[in-house]
Amino acid sequence: MKKEIRELVDKGLMLPLMEEFYTIQGEGYFKGTAAYFIRIGGCDVGCHWCDVKESWIAELHPPTKTETIVDNARKYSDTVVVTGGEPLTWDMTELTKQLKAVGCKTHIETSGAYELTGEWDWICLSPKKMKLPTQKVYDNANELKVIIYNKDDFKFAEEQASKVNANCILYMQPEWSKRDKMIPQIVDYVMANPKWKVSLQTHKYLNIP
Numbered sequence: 001m002k003k004e005i006r007e008l009v010d011k012g013l014m015l016p017l018m019e020e021f022y023t024i025q026g027e028g029y030f031k032g033t034a035a036y037f038i039r040i041g042g043c044d045v046g047c048h049w050c051d052v053k054e055s056w057i058a059e060l061h062p063p064t065k066t067e068t069i070v071d072n073a074r075k076y077s078d079t080v081v082v083t084g085g086e087p088l089t090w091d092m093t094e095l096t097k098q099l100k101a102v103g104c105k106t107h108i109e110t111s112g113a114y115e116l117t118g119e120w121d122w123i124c125l126s127p128k129k130m131k132l133p134t135q136k137v138y139d140n141a142n143e144l145k146v147i148i149y150n151k152d153d154f155k156f157a158e159e160q161a162s163k164v165n166a167n168c169i170l171y172m173q174p175e176w177s178k179r180d181k182m183i184p185q186i187v188d189y190v191m192a193n194p195k196w197k198v199s200l201q202t203h204k205y206l207n208i209p
């Protein structure tokens, strides 16, 4: 990557854009709500079940000016979900400032593994054991969405719930390939522990992006 471009990416004035699409938020609190998704490349958390491994290597995704991303997004929706990859790999200050300047609500999907940057209307924290969230993300998360791959994840979910702020909404979401096995266990768990809610990847059932 050219030095000038690298410098713009470091400042968050350009971001490695993998894809962008207008769809229905499939998961969590805003499930069912139309939103424009911006998927930023780059993630080194390494979840073995990640459903977007193509996003991991930032260099495979073209550095794109934040103005270009925002000019496009605003045409589609006033709710913009920034995801990845791990968006907090990058400085989100400029992107969110510009989205808010044109009246968009800013939502983020994050593992919380890196410093929280940007101005967010909604933070969905999906913590990962390999790289735990930073304190500021726990403090500011609006929803906690723990992926349940096996039985051990119920314990991990409780540990993570003890770290988020008191207003944070708690979700358990089955890992997609283990859904048939884990959904019955999640259902039992949530009935026994009703502070939790179930989140499903409804976009996969609807066959939409």
Ligand SMILES: C[S@@+](CC[C@H](N)C(=O)[O-])C[C@H]1O[C@@H](n2cnc3c(N)ncnc32)[C@H](O)[C@@H]1O
Pocket (backbone or CB within 6 Å): 043, 049, 050, 051, 052, 083, 084, 085, 086, 087, 109, 110, 111, 112, 125, 126, 145, 147, 173, 174, 175, 176, 177, 201
């Ligand atoms: C692809 S990640 C990108 C954002 C960020 N890196 C993160 O993990 O939160 C978007 C959401 O999908 C979830 N996810 C990824 N792979 C999944 C799978 N196989 N089954 C269920 N949820 C999955 C993540 O936990 C996260 O909540």
Ligand SMILES: Nc1nc2[nH]cc(C(=O)O)c2c(=O)[nH]1
Pocket (backbone or CB within 6 Å): 023, 024, 025, 026, 027, 083, 084, 109, 203, 208, 209
């Ligand atoms: N429809 C839809 N909803 C989603 N919610 C979180 C997603 C993500 O990959 O971050 C996602 C996604 O990829 N598609």
Ligand code: SF4
Pocket (backbone or CB within 6 Å): 043, 044, 045, 046, 047, 050, 051, 052, 053, 055, 084, 085, 086, 111, 128
């Ligand atoms: S943190 Fe998110 S993008 Fe990164 S590997 Fe895990 S699920 Fe995939």
Ligand SMILES: [Mg+2]
Pocket (backbone or CB within 6 Å): 051, 052
């Ligand atoms: Mg997804």
